[in-house]
Structures are given as structure tokens and as C-alpha cells.
Amino acid sequence: MCVFRPMFHSQPYPLQSGSAPFQDRLSGSPRGLLLCRGTGEEPHCEQDMPLRDIADARALFGSINGSFVGVGMTAFSRITPAHFIPSYRIVCHKKSCDLDLLKKTVPVFSLEELVGEPVNEGLESVSLISHPMVRELLAGLAGPVHLILYQNYPALESIKGEMGWRLAANPSALRLKLADRRFFREMIEKLALPAVPGAVIPLGEFLSGSYGYWSGLFGKRYVVQLVDIIQGGGRGTFFVTDPDSHLSLCRRLEEKVWRGVTINYVSLRSFIEGEAASIALCVTKNGILVSRIQRQVIDAPYCDGFVESGIFCGHSWDDMSWGDRVNSEAKRQSLAIGNYLAGLGYRGICGIDILVDGFNESVFVLELNPRYTGAFPMLSLLQMDRGILPMEAVHLLELLSVPYSIDIEALNEAYMEPLRGGHLIVFVLTAAGRPLSLKPINSGLYELSGQNGNAAFLRECASFNGPEGLGQFVVLEGPPNFEGRELVFNDNLARLCRLMFSSPITDARGRLSQEATAAARWAYKAIVG
Structure with a gap:
């Protein structure tokens, strides 16, 4: 049997006095949990503690008072911090077949497992954390409780104070602003980055135009994205290739509603041949961390039958070279975007989807994802397997405002090493x-x-x-x-x-x-x- 085995789980922990009443339920085993006590104040340091590897990360997180809780729809999506946070546990929505296996690595509380039936009311962190059983669990943990989120929501910010929670996430207003495709186009223009020809227009204007009109502006093949659909993965994305596909899309959008969302604007862009890829960034006080270009799996053969196109299905990491010019251009654009976001107050991980035109050695940024991306936690697991400090560790230290220092150039050099x-x-x-x-x-x-x-x-x-x-x-x-x-x-x-x-x-x-x-x-x- 092979499981994730963080060092701090190598021995059972004694149950401490004053520990939470839900500990046994959370751990799924008779053993107790080691909870850090304290006021929640950051440790005083004469200088920032160095962050070079997993051992340093464990020491840094071990110095922080309180409890750390990863919040997600599934337990595996929040597995990475179990490798470097001693007081870590996971609260998840889904009862999945891997829970017993993951509990051998980290304590997991599954809402569906506890209630014994599917829970379908809302599928985001707000509905999960608002459930009475989850609130009771969190109230029993040593404070302050640090919640590690996929992304932030206004409703969470409104209740965090009364509950004594600390949210390891960017402000929701900033996240929503950056996720807007109109903001993305404005950012690309301000930074003078190579852009795919396109425009954001009202839905009514698009519906009134013919295929001949739009193909005259953007080419015989063009991409339509519904701006009001902010959930990613290809939702609300359509490839128009001829008059029939244009007419079919217009008929689908006649009611101006898609996936239960009212559609007001669409983004039109020319279709450019190339390879779909992504880059993970981490905006830090020391500079911008940038991952190697990651090949994306889009519209995989086993996903036939979708009305939408550009469906994200996964990633592939390899040691094949993209070429010096492509790598250099991808890094230049990534750093420009990262520094721009830093100027707006953004911190931590974000992702950019790119298109690589290998023939012309060109790179086009297609989308900005101001949150954890689909590359995680796999990217972190690959990095740790190579002995490289995972980007997620730096991400959390930034969001928690913990004093630390890193050699940004050395870490970026490590992130450029091929992964498989x-x-x-x-x-x-x-x-x-x-x-x-x-x-x-x-x-x-x-x-x-x-x-x-x-x-x-x-x-x-x-x-x-x-x-x-x-x-x-x-x-x-x-x-x-x-x-x-x-x-x-x-x-x-x-x-x-x-x-x-x-x-x-x-x-x-x-x-x-x-x-x-x-x-x-x-x-x-x-x-x-």
C-alpha cells in the first residue's frame, strides 16, 4: 500500500486536555489530534524566517497558533498542506470512495458521510461551512481557526468575525473583479501583451449578427464565451466553425439563460491553432513565482457529446522542450501579469491559460484564474516528489501574512525543472x-x-x-x-x-x-x- 505519509503523522498523538469534542469524529480513529494553543498573534521575529524546503515550511506553520482547516468539495483537493502543517485537517462536502484511504494521512470530516445521505444544497464553501454540524466542529477547535479556501465569497467575509475565523484567501471583491473577462481584456491591453483579436459585446448584438458578419471580423472560426459564466473548465465556451454552428448557438441563447445564469455579454475571439497550456503563478512580497508551462488536456476523446467546447480534462507534465523563445515569452508575460496583480493587492496562487503557437513561436494569454487552479494538488505533489518546495506552501504563508523569506530566483529555477x-x-x-x-x-x-x-x-x-x-x-x-x-x-x-x-x-x-x-x-x- 502506498499513501501520503507526512512526517508529523508517523506517531499517534496523545489527546490533549481541553481538546475539541468532535476530534474523534473528525479523525475517524480513536487517536486524538495535536492542537496548537495560543492567542493567534503572529510570532515575533527579529528577521523573517527562511523558507527553503518542506522542513522549513513545517517549522514556520508549526510556529503559528490555532488550527488549520482545508475546506473543499472533496478531501483530495485539499491534501497538500497535510505535508507541512502539523495541526491540519480537512472538512469536505463529498462522501467519496477514497475517504478511508486519505484518513490514513490526515483527519477528514465529510459532511455527507456524517449525515449519511447526499447533501445537494449548494456546492461551494459557504454552504458547507454554514452547515450546523460543520460550525459546531469548527467552534470546538483551538483558535484561531484558519480556513484554507479554494476561493473567497462575500458571505464568508460577513460571518468570519463573529465566528473567529481567519480566511486564507484573497478578498472576495478582488477575486470577483479579476475573474471578470472584461477586466482580463483591459489588463492585456494595459500591459501591451500579444492578444487574440476579439471583443466583449452585449448578447443582443451578437444574436442580431449573422455568421457572415462575425466571421468577417474574427475569421471563419471563432470562439464565443459567455462572460456571465464565471465557473471555468469550459463552461459557457463554444467554437463556431460554420453558419450552422452559429445558428445553433444563437438558438440555444435565445432565452438569454445558460446553466441557470442570465447572460448579458459574450466575448468573441478569433480561433487560433495551437496547443492549450497553463502556467501557475504565485504573487509574493519577494516577487513572482512562475511554474513551467503545463500541457492541458482539452476536449479529450472520452468527453464527446458536450455542446460546449474547450472542456478542461487534465494536465500532462513532461520534459519535452517548448523552445527557448516560447519559454522566454511565456515567462515575460507571466511576470508582467503577476506584477500587475500585485499592484492591485492580490497575493498567492493564480493561474493563466495560454495558447502556444509553436509554428510561429508565439504565446497568447487566454484567461486569468485568480484562485487555486485545476493543476493543483497534482502540481504540488509532483514538486514535492522532486524535493522542491511546493508553491502551495508559499501561497498560504502570503495569505496568512506570516514573516518569511525565500530566494525567489533559486525557487523559480527549481520550478523550471521538468516534471513527469x-x-x-x-x-x-x-x-x-x-x-x-x-x-x-x-x-x-x-x-x-x-x-x-x-x-x-x-x-x-x-x-x-x-x-x-x-x-x-x-x-x-x-x-x-x-x-x-x-x-x-x-x-x-x-x-x-x-x-x-x-x-x-x-x-x-x-x-x-x-x-x-x-x-x-x-x-x-x-x-x-
């Missing part, structure tokens, strides 16, 4: 609102068997480096564990599980390997039937 691995998201795919009876499967290591599309379970494993070769993969972050119950999903892009690979899963042109495609198809069939 990949991950894929397996989606529900079916029409929204259709009941599904899902089958639970073991979390762990699997191997494709023969040519029949099946896979065999080998052993429990929660580490991406467990697989040997492309024929092996790890299933985590799902599926939902409610055998015999019909579940209803309101989003066909809801996630069933994540597959992790120890090797790259795409070729030099970004095409998904046959083995990775087969693994995703098997997982879907095994879960959905």
Missing part, C-alpha cells in the same frame, strides 16, 4: 437532472488488462508515483460512495473521479495517449455502467 506525470478528470457527462445509480470502486492502483478495455485493481495507493508505466493509474477523489442510491447532478461537468499517472499522458502535440483514454473510458463504465 499526468492527471485526468472523469465527468458525469449525462444530461443535468438525470438520476444516476453509481457503483463504488476501490481507490488505489489499477492496471489496464489486455485489449478488452478492462482494468484490474492491484492495491491501495494514494500516490501518483505508484503506477509503473502508462498502463497503470491511480483512482482518487471519487466516485461518490452511495451504492444503491440514485444521485442527481445539475452539471454534466460534475466530477466522478480523478485518474493520476506517473508518466506524461500526451504527445508533443497535446494528443491524449491511447492508454490514458482507455483508463478514463474504463473508469466511467465501471462507475456509471
